[in-house]
Amino acid sequence: MPLDRFGREINYLRLSVIDHCNLRCVYCMPLRGLSFVPAPELLTAAEIETVVRAAVGVGFRKFRLTGGEPTLRADILEITRRVASVPGVEDLAMTSNGILLPRLARPLKEAGLKRLNLHVDTLHPERLQKLMRFGSLEEIEAGIAAAEDAGLLPIKINCVVTRDYNDTDVVDLARRALDGDWHVRFIELMPLGGGETAHVALSQFVPTAETRRRIEADLGPLLPVPGQSPSDEARNHRFANGRGVVGFISPVSEPYCGACNRMRLTADGRFHLCLLNDDEVDVKQALRSGGGEAQVAQILARAVALKPTGHRLDEGLSTHVRSMFQLGG
Ligand code: SAM
Numbered sequence: 319m320p321l322d323r324f325g326r327e328i329n330y331l332r333l334s335v336i337d338h339c340n341l342r343c344v345y346c347m348p349l350r351g352l353s354f355v356p357a358p359e360l361l362t363a364a365e366i367e368t369v370v371r372a373a374v375g376v377g378f379r380k381f382r383l384t385g386g387e388p389t390l391r392a393d394i395l396e397i398t399r400r401v402a403s404v405p406g407v408e409d410l411a412m413t414s415n416g417i418l419l420p421r422l423a424r425p426l427k428e429a430g431l432k433r434l435n436l437h438v439d440t441l442h443p444e445r446l447q448k449l450m451r452f453g454s455l456e457e458i459e460a461g462i463a464a465a466e467d468a469g470l471l472p473i474k475i476n477c478v479v480t481r482d483y484n485d486t487d488v489v490d491l492a493r494r495a496l497d498g499d500w501h502v503r504f505i506e507l508m509p510l511g512g513g514e515t516a517h518v519a520l521s522q523f524v525p526t527a528e529t530r531r532r533i534e535a536d537l538g539p540l541l542p543v544p545g546q547s548p549s550d551e552a553r554n555h556r557f558a559n560g561r562g563v564v565g566f567i568s569p570v571s572e573p574y575c576g577a578c579n580r581m582r583l584t585a586d587g588r589f590h591l592c593l594l595n596d597d598e599v600d601v602k603q604a605l606r607s608g609g610g611e612a613q614v615a616q617i618l619a620r621a622v623a624l625k626p627t628g629h630r631l632d633e634g635l636s637t638h639v640r641s642m643f644q645l646g647g
Pocket of ligand 1: 339343345346384385386387388413414415435436437476477478505506507508509510519642643645646647
């Protein structure tokens, strides 16, 4: 198993396959001034497979496809099939906004995808449009239904809590874990990219403690789920009579860097060592100059060794080079 220099076991690789998205969430993607990775610079499905084979050789076991919006890649089924078929891949999940799932959920399942994290910031249609800007609640709900029908379970719902946009809607989402069996996770805003979206993340930040107080005031106490893995970024809870799970992901107010098990691959072929730092190690050049699995494994082992101890948001530092749509969460 790959241990970094702080003794953390790094066994989870998140693969960002594209930096385009069909939404423009206010805290993630600005409406203007965007530039995307040109198609020839994106890692191909075969190159992504080589990275995954190398990663398994180094000891990685869990993989996630993300973006941008991963379902926008025309070859997402081929990528999924290739990654899923690598011996040693124990878990293959995807993070998506769900909009294209009515068409893709079943083929993704057949290609080997196991489960999905879907992004729903609010169940209020007008506020959803204000926050996510493109797309509609109707489309997202159709995506969730398609994922359930295809058996891409368990589905986790991600909600990024943003003051004045959806901070009062957290109760309605959490109610789905009381009356229904949803697994809803409330995520604290992180400042990335240094521009307009980083400004939103800082000015509209809502700490987990406030989100939790609001939910408990209306729906009753949340009890911690016993036996959670320390590397799970969410602290999971249940209502006494609830069927679902309410998780809190609090990278800012309660950092969990000490238990981080993640490495990220950007769509343009660089290992991004820590979500909230700029450090990266290029792998595309090796892939495109004839370096095979063995060379990629060496580069990945070096990336693991160089992984920073944690983020430095408390010193006002974050990644300035990348935004979340380029990293995938
Ligand atoms: N398009 C997919 C989606 O919407 O889930 C995958 C990529 S998206 C970047 C992954 C997750 O990151 C989403 O849940 C999104 O809300 C979250 N996200 C984006 N920017 C964020 C930020 N600044 N802080 C916290 N979460 C953020």
